[in-house]
Amino acid sequence: MRLFKxxxxxxxxxxxxxxxxxxxxxxGLHLRKLQTLIQYAYHRSPMYRGLxxxxxxxxxxxxxxxxxxxxxxxxxxxxxxxxxxxSPPFGDAQAIPEDFFLQRFATSGSTGVPLHIPLTYYxxxxxxxxxxxxxxxxxxxxxxxxxxxxxxxxxxxxxxxxMGVRRLGGTVVSGGGLDSKARxxxxxxxxxxxxxxxPTYMLYLGEVAREMxxxxxxxxxxxxxxxxxxxxxxxxxxxxxxxTWGAKAYELYGIAELGPTNPGCPMQxxxxxxxxxxxxxxxxxxxxxxxxxxxxxxIVTSYIQHGQPLIKYRSHDLVRWTDEPCGCGTxxxxxxxxxxxRTDHMIIIKGxxxxxxxxxxxxxxxAGLSExxxxxxxxxxxxxxxxVKVEARPETxxxxxxxxxxxxxxxxxxxxxxxxxxxxxxxxxxxxxxxKAKRFFDxxxxxxxWQLAARTGG
Amino acid sequence: MTREETLERLRELQRQVRAxxxxxDIPAIERTMQLLDMYCxxxxxxxxxxxxxxxxxxxx
Numbered sequence: 001m002r003l004f005k006x007x008x009x010x011x012x013x014x015x016x017x018x019x020x021x022x023x024x025x026x027x028g029l030h031l032r033k034l035q036t037l038i039q040y041a042y043h044r045s046p047m048y049r050g051l052x053x054x055x056x057x058x059x060x061x062x063x064x065x066x067x068x069x070x071x072x073x074x075x076x077x078x079x080x081x082x083x084x085x086x087s088p089p090f091g092d093a094q095a096i097p098e099d100f101f102l103q104r105f106a107t108s109g110s111t112g113v114p115l116h117i118p119l120t121y122y123x124x125x126x127x128x129x130x131x132x133x134x135x136x137x138x139x140x141x142x143x144x145x146x147x148x149x150x151x152x153x154x155x156x157x158x159x160x161x162x163m164g165v166r167r168l169g170g171t172v173v174s175g176g177g178l179d180s181k182a183r184x185x186x187x188x189x190x191x192x193x194x195x196x197x198x199p200t201y202m203l204y205l206g207e208v209a210r211e212m213x214x215x216x217x218x219x220x221x222x223x224x225x226x227x228x229x230x231x232x233x234x235x236x237x238x239x240x241x242x243x244t245w246g247a248k249a250y251e252l253y254g255i256a257e258l259g260p261t262n263p264g265c266p267m268q269x270x271x272x273x274x275x276x277x278x279x280x281x282x283x284x285x286x287x288x289x290x291x292x293x294x295x296x297x298x299i300v301t302s303y304i305q306h307g308q309p310l311i312k313y314r315s316h317d318l319v320r321w322t323d324e325p326c327g328c329g330t331x332x333x334x335x336x337x338x339x340x341x342r343t344d345h346m347i348i349i350k351g352x353x354x355x356x357x358x359x360x361x362x363x364x365x366x367a368g369l370s371e372x373x374x375x376x377x378x379x380x381x382x383x384x385x386x387x388v389k390v391e392a393r394p395e396t397x398x399x400x401x402x403x404x405x406x407x408x409x410x411x412x413x414x415x416x417x418x419x420x421x422x423x424x425x426x427x428x429x430x431x432x433x434x435x436k437a438k439r440f441f442d443x444x445x446x447x448x449x450w451q452l453a454a455r456t457g458g
Numbered sequence: 459m460t461r462e463e464t465l466e467r468l469r470e471l472q473r474q475v476r477a478x479x480x481x482x483d484i485p486a487i488e489r490t491m492q493l494l495d496m497y498c499x500x501x502x503x504x505x506x507x508x509x510x511x512x513x514x515x516x517x518x
Contacts, residue, residue, distance in 0.1 A: 015504055036511055
């Protein structure tokens with residue numbers, strides 16, 4: 001007995017109909033989906049009715065993609081928080097009766113008040129579906145088992161991946177409620193084929209395993225599936241994970257409020273926009289779409305947040321988009337390198353934009369440095385300055401730290417073109433994280449924290 | 459099977475599911491029909507056949 005017919009199991013794409021659809025046809029389909037969504041949101045979400053009314057836009061006026069781009073306003077997290085505050089937890093952002101809600105999530109609120117995220121049963125199925133394009137694309141099938149070293153809390157985190165494995169029909173092995181050592185014992189016991197986690201935690205499990213005398217390369221894990229922070233599309237970080245686990249590493253980029261927006265490309269160099277369930281624009285400081293090949297802020301529309309629709313939502317993530325084929329065969333838009341940084345983490349040194357992901361990628365080129373680092377940004381005279389604190393690898397003798405510092409500073413200077421200070425520290429001196437690592441520390445005065453210009457109008 | 463043939467069978471299936479959902483008085487059957495309706499809607503959407511965001515919005 002098997003879940004899929006052999007000829008179906010051999011299919012390369014989960015849904016070849018949309019994954020290989022020509023661009024013009026795909027854009028036409030997007031327009032119809034957007035029009036359906038805008039009608040839905042306007043008539044069901046007081047937040048959207050108010051927003052469109054304030055901008056004097058009626059849903060039926062969105063007749064072309066140009067109308068969508070130019071007439072419809074952006075929305076930001078603070079707008080949703082304000083709408084939720086009218087009657088917590090969901091307030092005016094809610095579009096459907098709570099009878100339909102399956103689960104509630106919230107953001108950490110590290111920048112203020114937590115954002116509440118309602119998920120209907122249907123949305124949960126579609127969050128899971130959004131993982132299938134990468135899971136299926138890299139050859140994972142119902143016969144495979146998936147390990148979740150995850151605490152199943154209020155943060156969306158890897159819940160969507162769990163929904164994806166359920167949708168696939170794979171086997172879930174839960175590492176909830178356990179510490180890292182117990183999880184490694186479970187991996188040895190249950191022999192999962194794949195593991196989910198942040199890049200930081202996947203590398204940390206490698207450290208713990210080494211302390212336990214366990215070689216993760218000899219375990220059953222053949223696939224490392226990462227999300228939650230950049231890394232899977234940064235070659236050196238991906239290589240470190242692959243060497244630690246003796247497995248292939250793949251990425252999915254998601255946004256808690258929206259879900260799994262961008263499944264990784266099976267070719268591993270970046271992520272695709274999940275054009276089945278999401279639409280995106282990449283825009284400059286003025287809010288105008290940048291040409292393909294350029295970097296800008298990722299503006300995302302979800303077709304699947306039925307409980308709390310989000311249209312032209314500002315992610316504050318910086319990506320480079322392209323319609324050039326990546327080689328995997330899909331026509332879905334491609335973001336080489338995945339997420340490049342945050343609009344609120346922009347560093348400008350002597351006129352040069354410095355992306356944290358570029359610093360991370362270059363640090364890994366220096367043999368003797370580990371993947372554990374922090375980026376501290378300050379302000380002096382008229383310029384930002386950056387200091388990188390990075391741990392040496394355990395096998396690196398302390399007397400080499402000075403030479404490593406010089407080598408790392410040289411690599412950063414030659415590749416980025418500006419001076420970035422490096423402090424090499426002993427192993428274990430920087431904190432470890434299970435979910436998102438905090439790597440960016442901004443010590444600049446608020447008026448010098450660069451952001452893409454605020455925009456709310458169409 | 460062509461896309462159009464697949465869609466025609468999905469729409470017919472959904473009509474039957476909705477009829478049974480309306481007529482049953484057994485909670486377990488009504489819930490199952492709700493979910494089948496949802497999956498029919500999802501399959502149609504995946505083939506580009508859009509009517510409404512959610513099945514409940516199609517019905518009202």
